[in-house]
Amino acid sequence: MKYAESEPDLEGIRYAASREQLRQQRQECQMQLEQLYAVLPITQWTSLVNDMHDHVAARAAVISEYELDAVGYGPPPVPYAFVAFGSSGRRESTLWSDQDHGLIISDVDHEEKEKYFHAYGRHLSNLLEYLGYEKCKGKVMCSEPLWRKTLEEWKRQIISWHQDFSWEPVRSLMIASDMRFIAGERSLAAAWKQFFEHSMNESPEMVTAILRNTVRHKATMNILGQVVTERFGEHAGDFDVKYGVYIPLVNSIRYMALQEGIGETSTLKRLERLTLLDGGNMLLENCQRAFLTALTLRAAASFTVNNGIYSSSGFLPQSELKKKPLLYKLRDSLTTVKRTHRALQRRLWFAERRRL
Missing domain, CATH: 3.30.460.10 (Beta Polymerase, domain 2)
Incomplete structure (x- = not known):
């Protein structure tokens, strides 16, 4: 359409x-x-x-x-x-x-x-x-x-x-x-x-250093598969879309793109190029779906306008988390974030072992 x-x-x-x-x-x-x-x-x-x-x-x-x-x-x-x-x-x-x-x-x-x-x-x-x-x-x-x-x-x-x-x-x-x-x-x-x-x-060691930075992120889903929300402050009960799902995906896909010498800056274009290099990779397909969800949730995050300056909190209000279709998509995306994180942690472990 x-x-x-x-x-x-x-x-x-x-x-x-x-x-x-x-x-x-x-x-x-x-x-x-x-x-x-x-x-x-x-x-x-x-x-x-x-x-x-x-x-x-x-x-x-x-x-x-x-x-x-x-x-x-x-x-x-x-x-x-x-x-x-x-x-x-x-x-x-x-x-x-x-x-x-x-x-x-x-x-x-x-x-x-x-x-x-x-x-x-x-x-x-x-x-x-x-x-x-x-x-x-x-x-x-x-x-x-x-x-x-x-x-x-x-x-x-x-x-x-x-x-x-x-x-x-x-x-x-x-x-x-x-x-x-x-x-x-x-x-x-x-x-x-x-x-x-x-x-x-010319700097493979820097790619490993980027991987080291990439695997650091806050836990956003517990072992029971429940979404972890903010516990304290003005956003208590809300979900941090930016650092909970969006940034981990951006950083992970950026690392994979840099490792392959992909010059694109768009996350979706990086994913497209990565998929061409490794067709049939289910994790990449899941990352693409999760990233589209992340974009949707970022656009739905609460925002303010103060003296004409637009500012987003980056948080999804807890009222939105009560909507089951949205919650299911968020859980699915966080599962992908978790699996991607584990895969990159394994890469880092092997990279660090090679340095010994």
Whole structure:
């Protein structure tokens, strides 16, 4: 069935002339997508949501240039690429996802380069907040020096991460592996991606370190097959969709894709490629079904809007858990998460044994 006539019009976002127009267009598109959630397949709905986010982010990058020029910074002194990480890099953002992005700046010399992009990174992140995107609590944003670098600086950073197998550098490398181009000079993102993939091929020990990070996750189903909910706090009785089912699947599939040299960032596309390499693998088929359930549940998680900024709790309210069809799907997905986790734990055990 086709739903093209129901798809939101993105032209208003694409050609917004000011931050005020862009905010209004994002809000109108947001309301349309909220209504479409009930009638569209989750994959199509998620794709439309991320089309909106991509268009808003790309237009925000341009408007930031205009606004900096208007206050005396002039145009960008050298080319740059504005890129996405996290769920945005995987095109899996919900309507309420926060910011996850960075800058890849040309290595061309210019005396104003550092000053300009320092201001530009902060300005763009603040503009995105004005447009309704909550700032990343982990500070994965182009306003931060760690995620705003020249191409050569990025190469040195990636090499540095590969030399340290502790938790934080490995986590940063995992985040970076989901990089996707949004706006600016595409060739910079392509060069970054090529270097990143080459460095992964040259570092089998890092793949094992990523596996070590991947198998750490909270228990979300007990030995009786019951869903484990939050025990305390404001979400007591609710289920943590993000860290209970979504992130474990994302991390597991990312690890398998990196091990096979798959360059896709989308989790579903990674699964498609993995399935082509290992047809008939029931675990991969189960992962695909579980992941679609995870996307559906993430979109149903509770959210708030405060001063125009959208924010999701990542929790499924306990009232939703009383719906038996949903609960059955969740249990089925958690069973897949558990089996995948065990399979990866065995891989890690064999990998660690080979190192002895």
